[in-house]
Amino acid sequence: MLDNMDIDGTDGKPYVLIESGNVPVTRGSRFNSCNNFRNNTQAMPMNFSESTTGVVYDKRMRYHGNIHEDEHHPEDPSRISSIQRTISKAGCLEKLIPIKAREVTREEACLVHTIDYWNFVNKTAERSEAELAKLSGEFNSIYINSETAFCARLSCGGVIELCKAVINGTVTNGFANVRPPGHHAEFDEAMGFCFFNNVSVAAQCLKKYHNVEKIFIFDWDIHHGNGTQKAFYDDPNVTYCSMHRYENAHFYPGDKQASHTHVGGEGAKGRTINIPWPRAGMYDSDYIYAFNKVVMPIAFEFDPDIVIVSAGFDAAEGDPIGENHVSPVAYGHMTHMLKALAGGKLVLALEGGYNLESISKSALACVKVLLGEPPARLGPIIPSHDCIETIHQVIRVQSRYWSCLTPEHVDYLEDKPGKFVVPMADMLKLYRTRILYQEYKMVPVPLGTERLQRRFGDLACCSINICSKSILVFFVHDMADFRADTRATTNTINIPGSYMIDTVHQYIKTILDKDYGIIDVDVPQANSKIDNQDLRDLLVFLWDSYVESASPSRVILIGAGRGCKSLVDLINERDSLVMRKVVCSIMIPGQNPVPSVFKRLDLLNWYTEISFVILAENHSYWDKKPKKECGKCIRTQGLVNLTLQDMLANLHVNVFQYIQQKLDNCAVETSSKSR
Ligand SMILES: [Zn+2]
Known part of the structure; x- marks a missing residue:
């Protein structure tokens, strides 16, 4: 043996x-x-x-x-x-x-x-x-x-x-x-x-x-x-x-x-x-x-x-x-x-x-x-975003069974029926419609079908005078972020220490100050029941019913977070109409993947020309070969591990500089054509 x-x-x-x-x-x-x-x-006691x-x-x-x-x-x-x-x-x-x-x-x-x-x-x-x-x-x-x-x-x-x-x-x-x-x-x-x-x-x-x-x-x-x-x-x-x-x-x-x-x-x-x-x-x-x-x-x-x-x-x-x-x-x-x-x-x-x-x-x-050797030094431990997210999900589920895992699991909304439960998304919607009207005189857009109304009612708003504006901004973004001061074991929120960050207002204000029209869509978060198909249907409806009928001479697309994917879906769906009107497209996907337009030569060339896709320097897009169908991607320095709202706040000035650049280019082209 x-x-x-x-x-x-x-x-x-x-x-x-x-x-x-x-x-x-x-x-x-x-x-x-x-x-x-x-x-x-010999002198050492040998009691191990x-x-x-x-x-x-x-x-x-x-x-x-x-x-x-x-x-x-x-x-x-x-x-x-x-x-x-x-x-x-x-x-x-x-x-x-x-x-x-x-x-x-x-x-x-x-x-x-x-x-x-x-x-x-x-x-x-x-x-x-x-x-x-x-x-x-x-x-x-x-x-x-x-x-x-x-x-x-x-x-x-x-x-x-x-x-x-x-x-x-x-x-x-x-x-x-x-x-x-x-x-x-x-x-x-x-x-x-x-x-x-x-x-x-x-x-x-x-x-x-x-x-x-x-x-x-x-x-x-x-x-x-x-x-x-x-x-x-x-x-x-x-x-x-x-x-x-x-x-x-x-x-x-x-x-x-x-x-x-x-x-x-x-x-x-x-x-x-x-x-x-x-x-x-x-x-x-x-x-x-x-x-x-x-x-x-x-x-x-x-x-x-x-x-x-x-x-x-x-x-x-x-x-x-x-x-x-x-x-x-x-x-x-x-x-x-x-x-x-x-x-x-x-x-x-x-x-x-x-x-x-x-x-x-x-x-x-x-x-x-x-055998007893200590392991060698590892260097600093810096987990990836995907790791932290995975561990968070594991703790969320396992904290029901292990006291050592905190914060404690919060029941899923679906498991909490009853009239005393108010989803945070509904509270946010109420706040939003009120503020958008009070501050900017923006109103919810009626949505054609009952299905769209049920899913997105009050989430799409526009400025009251979009028909009279020559420039219209189609702004599609994630909902505001909450920063919750949670209690360690129960995971309930300490209200006085918690707040909401809604950088979107900064953008809306700038858009209106510049005298552009705006259609603003608040996209529910990815784990809600609304899928990409629903969002695409909504944007196509808004485009057909409002953008086309308002007939502005130029349209600017701004996407943030999940909104980028739905805007690119709209581009693919209404390609020639979109290509005729849109002069600038700004995408800030955050940690989401960079969406891509269909691989059709005219569409690819047009999209590369008019797009800015702004990505953090550690976005997974940079791990692979650049793709033309993703548009003109820009790697920003120093915006690592920020939430989408923080990124939006940081990029506010750049975004409007890009837009101005594109509009200036258009003006030069138009004047040289007319000459
Ligand atoms: Zn194996």
Whole structure:
């Protein structure tokens, strides 16, 4: 058996293989060096217990390979040998206590899987190559050869043995360098390179055979561990927390169950915690922020007996599938934080990870921390906007179940029926119609259809004399922003300390001072029930009924926030009419994506000519190649992380300078034409 622990089959490593539950015969050089340390420091009181780290590795797990040997598959057998070699080269292997892998038994596997599925996987060993090739194609992201069943049993048994060793105190913590991975495996189905759900089976074994009550499973693989979530969805004693790339269920495994709104079944609410990244490209700061805000507070409140990590390294920098940028140092920090739980009882079990260099360096960083090295410095932690927003949503949902998460969840408006509930949007609408009339003599525009009236009544207003103005501004913007002074635990608003910011008034005032006409549309926020289609219908109606009939000689479009998309939809919908009248289009999308006009040459040329799209220097637009259909984009310096209202306030002068520039150009063109 010793032979199977070797990376490439060479004997002679300075450690002795042990089986979990037995005290090791020798502990290798780490033990020796500690002896020396003790000899040299006799005066120091030695009342701490020594931490030890186990490792599971069995080179036979490499036998599971792609049946088409000439085709490279990312779940490559050399993943585990590469990790093992890196650990060895760094001089860590001799400090680790090898824990022997063995095959999972039927009884153990069937704590998670059905007996039919167990039989099915094991029978693959008896099938012909042709049958296996056909069978592989029938599954979702799976290949099978005649050794697959054996390797899957060994991988699963290896994780069980390491968990046992940790819970028995044979070792303090450990790393299971195993494959095939497990977290996608469902109770009755292989998928996503996984056969038996290693971590789930090990956790069930701890509960059933080792009197372990509470287990915290953390999954930092880039993919959601659908199999693990399902295995413990109704179990209040196992908390499953996964941080994964989600993209609204467009990323593998592509299931809405990976969203933050899935929190556990009846009796286990809050025991499933999903932290779903909305995109690729998340960095160390995002992971550490999530740990500080959600993972560790929940883990401490749960207070587990042991922590098991589904430690895929496919979120690592350089991974071709994950496309995130987590560094080995950050993996070390996450390991370090998790070590603080459960008296240090921590097991890391390999899942995915497909860049050999990345997974090896990442695994090494974790192993070093398990062995007791402090993780290296990370540098300043500055989370991305998408990270902060994701964490906010997670806290919003999970704060119902965890006291450590504040502010407390506010019931959704839809869940609060009754005449005593007044939506903030309605209060705002009342205020707005009153102020617009009092200050600017602007009035709500009647909207043609009942549907439009019901959805947008009072949200579109115009100055009373638009028919007599030669220049008309069509201003479409988000609603005002509230700054709420909330109470920490109840999330109710402290009224005297709260206020509203409505920079839009500044714009309306300037427009009227310049003696232009205005149609002003207040766009409800994105999470209201009004979608882009509704908004487009509204703007098309306003254009046809008011702009066309008022017949100004020039029209200026100003979009802010969500309003930009609806204005560009209007341009696409009424292209030739819009092109005839509009001389200037200013878009300030804030954090929203930059909307694009249809790729038609005349439209593209016209739009580039008349548009200014003003973006913060860290807007995601700048990450990719500029697109002509997005218009003339301008990168502003220093407007980072501002709310839309703050951006509008900052850009007020520039916006009207741009408009004046365009109007001056038009005047020059007209006079040169008339000459
Ligand atoms: Zn993965």
